[in-house]
Amino acid sequence: xxxxxxxxxxxxxxxxxxxxxxxxxxxxxxxxxxxxxxxxxxxxxxxxxxxxxxxxxxxxxxxxxxxxxxxxxxxxxxxxxxxxxxxxxxxxxxxxxxxxxxxxxxxxxxxxxxxxxxxxxxxxxxxxxxxxxxxxxxxxxxxxxxxxxxxxxxxxxxxxxxxxxxxxxxxxxxxxxxxxxxxxxxxxxxxxxxxxxxxxxxxxxxxxxxxxxxxxxxxxxxxxxxxxxxxxxxxxxxxxxxxxxxxxxxxxxxxxxxxxxxxxxxxxxxxxxxxxxxxxxxxxxxxxxxxxxxxxxxxxxxxxxxxxx
Amino acid sequence: xxxxxxxxxxxxxxxxxxxxxxxxxxxxxxxxxxxxxxxxxxxxxxxxxxxxxxxxxxxxxxxxxxxxxxxxxxxxxxxxxxxxxxxxxxxxxxxxxxxxxxxxxxxxxxxxxxxxxxxxxxxxxxxxxxxxxxxxxxxxxxxxxxxxxxxxxxxxxxxxxxxxxxxxxxxxxxxxxxxxxxxxxxxxxxxxxxxxxxxxxxxxxxxxxxxxxxxxxxxxxxxxxxxxxxxxxxxxxxxxxxxxxxxxxxxxxxxxxxxxxxxxxxxxxxxxxxxxxxxxxxxxxxxxxxxxxxxxxxxxxxxxxxxxxxxxxxxxxxxxxxxxxxxxxxxxxxxxxxxxxxxxxxxxxxxxxxxxxxxxxxxxxxxxxxxxxxxxxxxxxxxxxx
Numbered sequence: 001x002x003x004x005x006x007x008x009x010x011x012x013x014x015x016x017x018x019x020x021x022x023x024x025x026x027x028x029x030x031x032x033x034x035x036x037x038x039x040x041x042x043x044x045x046x047x048x049x050x051x052x053x054x055x056x057x058x059x060x061x062x063x064x065x066x067x068x069x070x071x072x073x074x075x076x077x078x079x080x081x082x083x084x085x086x087x088x089x090x091x092x093x094x095x096x097x098x099x100x101x102x103x104x105x106x107x108x109x110x111x112x113x114x115x116x117x118x119x120x121x122x123x124x125x126x127x128x129x130x131x132x133x134x135x136x137x138x139x140x141x142x143x144x145x146x147x148x149x150x151x152x153x154x155x156x157x158x159x160x161x162x163x164x165x166x167x168x169x170x171x172x173x174x175x176x177x178x179x180x181x182x183x184x185x186x187x188x189x190x191x192x193x194x195x196x197x198x199x200x201x202x203x204x205x206x207x208x209x210x211x212x213x214x215x216x217x218x219x220x221x222x223x224x225x226x227x228x229x230x231x232x233x234x235x236x237x238x239x240x241x242x243x244x245x246x247x248x249x250x251x252x253x254x255x256x257x258x259x260x261x262x263x264x265x266x267x268x269x270x271x272x273x274x275x276x277x278x279x280x281x282x283x284x285x286x287x288x289x290x291x292x293x294x295x296x297x298x299x300x301x302x303x304x305x306x307x308x309x
Numbered sequence: 310x311x312x313x314x315x316x317x318x319x320x321x322x323x324x325x326x327x328x329x330x331x332x333x334x335x336x337x338x339x340x341x342x343x344x345x346x347x348x349x350x351x352x353x354x355x356x357x358x359x360x361x362x363x364x365x366x367x368x369x370x371x372x373x374x375x376x377x378x379x380x381x382x383x384x385x386x387x388x389x390x391x392x393x394x395x396x397x398x399x400x401x402x403x404x405x406x407x408x409x410x411x412x413x414x415x416x417x418x419x420x421x422x423x424x425x426x427x428x429x430x431x432x433x434x435x436x437x438x439x440x441x442x443x444x445x446x447x448x449x450x451x452x453x454x455x456x457x458x459x460x461x462x463x464x465x466x467x468x469x470x471x472x473x474x475x476x477x478x479x480x481x482x483x484x485x486x487x488x489x490x491x492x493x494x495x496x497x498x499x500x501x502x503x504x505x506x507x508x509x510x511x512x513x514x515x516x517x518x519x520x521x522x523x524x525x526x527x528x529x530x531x532x533x534x535x536x537x538x539x540x541x542x543x544x545x546x547x548x549x550x551x552x553x554x555x556x557x558x559x560x561x562x563x564x565x566x567x568x569x570x571x572x573x574x575x576x577x578x579x580x581x582x583x584x585x586x587x588x589x590x591x592x593x594x595x596x597x598x599x600x601x602x603x604x605x606x607x608x609x610x611x612x613x614x615x616x617x618x619x620x621x622x623x624x625x626x627x628x629x630x631x632x633x634x635x636x637x638x639x640x641x642x643x644x645x646x647x648x649x650x651x652x653x654x655x656x657x658x659x660x661x662x663x664x665x666x667x668x669x670x671x672x673x674x675x676x677x678x679x680x681x682x683x684x685x686x687x688x689x690x691x692x693x694x695x
Contacts, residue, residue, distance in 0.1 A: 003525075003529050006525050006529075006554075007522060007525060010521040010522055010525060013521070014519055014521065130353050130354060130355075130357060131355075131357070131358070131542070131570070132355045132542045133541075133542040133545055133546070133570055133573070133574035135574060135576070138576055138577070142553065143552055143553045143555070153555070155553060157553075224518075227519075228518045228519060228546060228549075229518075229542075229545070229546055229549075229574060231355075233355075234518065237516060237518060238518070268522070269521065269522045271522065272511075272522050272523065272525065272526040277510070277511055277512055278511050278512065278513050278522060278523045278526065279486055279511070279512030279513055279514055281513075281514070281517075281522070282514065
């Protein structure tokens with residue numbers, strides 16, 4: 001039981017990061033019916049944005065007084081989210097909007113996304129060096145155990161990650177349900193031409209959707225860097241996994257992306273429990289994905305952003 | 310740095326501080342002649358730090374050979390980046406093979422790239438001397454021109470497993486499924502099993518970022534010791550995850566994990582890790598004192614893992630090239646260089662540069678290291694450890 005709980009906690013931590021990234025895929029798919037494959041690099045840029053600011057503020061972090069640590073972390077997360085949002089916004093402007101204006105086929109968007117993805121990855125490699133093992137300073141004993149449900153150990157970092165992810169997901173859910181922007185996003189995902197007739201500015205809404213996705217992805221990049229390490233190629237695997245999570249939950253569905261992300265994280269971390277060699281983790285995760293899609297081809301919560309949120 | 314000068318091609322730059330044409334102070338030698346050697350290893354990508362350590366060692370050897378003045382020709386090294394991966398290796402090898410002036414190659418640095426290109430190099434009679442490709446099968450795969458100055462993973466794995474077996478009854482063995490990582494882990498598994506140690510086996514993909522689950526698995530198994538077969542950046546992540554999961558047993562990895570990337574990446578979590586490495590600690594060993602000083606002067610950083618081995622490999626190739634120039638009256642071929650490599654018997658700073666028929670270095674030692682207070686220190690020869 002204790003072991004199971006330990007793995008479950010690890011799974012929740014990983015899953016909440018997947019969920020944050022998956023939201024970026026799902027939001028963009030909702031308004032454009034397009035998979036933004038460069039979103040994994042938006043996520044990556046978040047880690048570097050945070051790193052630059054944290055490094056600027058406290059250097060290697062050894063002299064940071066403990067009262068300042070939450071502020072530094074907050075500044076890191078905000079700056080990472082902002083940089084990622086700027087990049088997501090620019091991506092829409094440079095890689096997608098010109099194609100949309102010319103009525104390009106969907107495949108052209110895909111190629112454009114892959115190109116942008118390579119460009120961003122290489123650009124950050126050039127700017128920050130190509131090491132995969134960059135890491136944030138250790139401000140506190142990240143391995144201090146906070147509490148022990150069923151004997152399992154919950155650590156500071158895990159609480160930071162899960163709590164900030166859940167807060168952001170609730171915020172997004174409320175944003176989409178209650179605000180005018182949220183209504184526009186839902187309207188466009190439901191039926192873009194009619195939404196335009198009703199006076200919704202499609203371009204502006206799409207732009208803002210990219211920005212929201214970027215903010216969440218950037219924050220996820222920061223959390224990921226805090227927990228593991230980061231580099232210019234870090235985006236690919238979490239990106240693919242988060243995309244799978246979005247599909248698992250039902251692409252275009254916001255709550256679906258959250259559920260899909262958490263579920264995928266948990267499935268991956270429960271692999272050792274059933275005594276399967278951990279090198280098969282990705283295989284198991286994708287087998288589960290395929291099985292779910294066989295019975296529910298539209299994902300767990302099914303269909304479109306407009307209806308379920 | 311520009312190291313691709315050449316006397317007969319117009320688009321290459323001259324090396325720094327090495328004016329073309331005769332220097333005029335080498336009576337007897339034709340100093341206006343230029344010969345090239347190649348270098349293959351990772352200069353970008355995940356494992357670039359190991360590659361840079363090695364390239365620097367080789368650059369120093371080439372610079373010293375040119376500065377000494379008794380070479381009789383001008384030596385130029387052409388560097389080719391294979392990113393340390395087997396899929397990029399053929400292109401990197403082609404770059405060196407297509408340049409007809411290149412007469413021998415230092416490298417490839419990693420085992421994967423070596424297995425991917427060993428046949429091609431052999432077919433072109435291009436002599437290879439690697440300072441770090443340690444997979445045991447490389448010298449039995451028909452790569453007739455391959456040589457190395459380091460002991461194989463077979464030797465390293467056997468010795469470190471024997472050491473573990475002296476102390477522990479249960480060992481958890483993890484590998485990163487790469488040519489190097491799995492190779493050394495397999496040897497460790499085999500030796501431990503022979504010695505009656507109970508082992509648990511797991512693999513993790515080499516590009517894993519989250520080691521949480523596998524670390525939890527190791528802790529849960531209550532194994533007395535852990536061996537990880539893989540490279541430095543990944544070992545560092547694993548070290549952090551193990552510390553987070555509260556693992557108390559002994560942690561150990563092979564030569565691929567011993568580098569500054571590990572120490573900086575793992576931070577405090579890396580303290581107490583052990584490393585088995587068929588490599589020399591150039592900062593402390595008396596044989597390599599002059600080398601360490603020259604290295605630090607040239608690159609503003611102390612030599613790191615495989616810098617001295619690469620320096621030795623390069624010096625071996627230079628000595629062979631020099632001999633080939635002499636025996637062929639100034640018309641050395643790739644084949645004549647390989648023949649001279651096989652005849653070598655000169656002292657290096659890490660080992661005697663003498664190769665057996667299969668290309669293995671004649672006598673090789675494996676050393677034990679540990680990380681203390683954020684620094685990797687050498688404890689001595691593996692065989693001498695209690």
